[in-house]
Amino acid sequence: MNAPKRDEKLMEKVVALAKRRGFVFPGSEIYGGLANTYEYGPAGVELKRNIENEWWRVFVERRSDVVGLDSSIILHPKVWEASGHVQGLVDAMVECRKCHTRTRADHLIEDYMEKKGRKVSVEGQSNEELDRIIADEKIPCPSCGKFDWTPVRKFNLLFETHIGIVPEAQSKVYLRGETAQGIFIAFKNIIDSTRVRLPFGVGQLGKSFRNEITKGNFIFRTLEFEQAELEYFFDPEATEWEGLFEEWKKTLWDFVTVNLGVRPERLRWRPHGDEERSFYSKRTEDLEYDFPFGFKELWGLAYRTDYDLSQHAKFSGADLSYTDPATGRKFTPHVIEPAVGVNRLMAMVMLDAYAEEGDRVILKLPPHLAPYRAAIFPLLANKPALVASAREIYDDLRARFPVAWDDRGNIGKRYYAQDEIGTPYCITVDFDTLGDGDDPALKGTVTVRDRDTGEQERVAISALAAWLSARLHG
């Protein structure tokens, strides 16, 4: 059986909806925009925060073996030398001599091959090898169609800035390129200040910055992004890493399919080959989602051995070992790292939830991720008694759930707008609510309409909060 055909305009439609309904705006728009930067609007900030909170709850709060951390964005410059990012966080780029389009060489090759029906990964290949593949395949420029590339060159992705107000006394620093290094450099303070025992994890959520050359795939890849990373430290003599790796695979898969409600058939694991994998990693697998521009990395899972702690011990001179309290054995723990970008998760969630039914557009978000759990309307905005009753319900529910108020236009238009925002329930106060309708038994009840089925039921105002609670998990 063939998979259902994807809507070729899906990306365009989601980007337009994101702007129209206040999820994501292009960055600095009134100044003509700033490429690959975005602003998260009133609905978007709620959705993004709900995903972050879900991550924090599942990966940190609800686990007895994980603690949290919030380290600095500006770290000592030696951190990035020790981690290998100064030498390593580089992209191999080519520029078209005809139209001056700059693009990542690996993307150019992989996208070209994918269009020809061949899935390849060239991560980790040298400049010369990339040059050779581009020449052998005669890969044309995706913008102008010509074949006239500069040789592949490497660019460092770390954002540089300077500390110090006097130019002569300034020192160069970097904005962090990943949150993970903050965890490694805090390792000693964490074991000294808490009762953690191996195996244990440290989770961190925060901004990372990369001077990326992007292809403008919306918020999939941006210059600054919210990263959610976890380092799970363990004793390789006491814990078998293969089993642990499989457990983490299951945890990530469950999070995406259950907590974020994404269709499993659009997900797959892709193990890194020997060439692509970092030299210190024993195994790396990417959880990939089938984005409109192909299966792409959503979440990286890597067994990084003791590389990071050993490097920081070497560069800083600090003792980053762990002493087994039972045996007194001293060693450097190994680590498994799941690393994801929250913005990328959000792009996936929106793409996956987008649905069209007739002329309606519905964002079928899981209710606990929706920016608003419910919207409250007075049937008519010019009838003070309806407005007052609806306002009372709104104020009451607002103390317990994020809810929206809407009294513009007619009910149909309000449903249309809330469907696009993904609000699971719309609550309407009408004349029956006030006891002024045809059926006196409906006094004190409201109409609640379900986003996905369009079905409506009457619910007593006094039971509304409990009714909603029962339907909104998490």
Ligand code: ATP
């Ligand atoms: P990619 O190959 O997509 O550039 P990567 O292998 O460089 O990703 P990692 O360094 O492993 O990514 O980062 C871990 C995760 O952080 C990625 O899986 C992705 O979800 C997220 N991420 C990385 N770079 C960006 C970015 N520029 N914008 C948004 N999210 C990002």
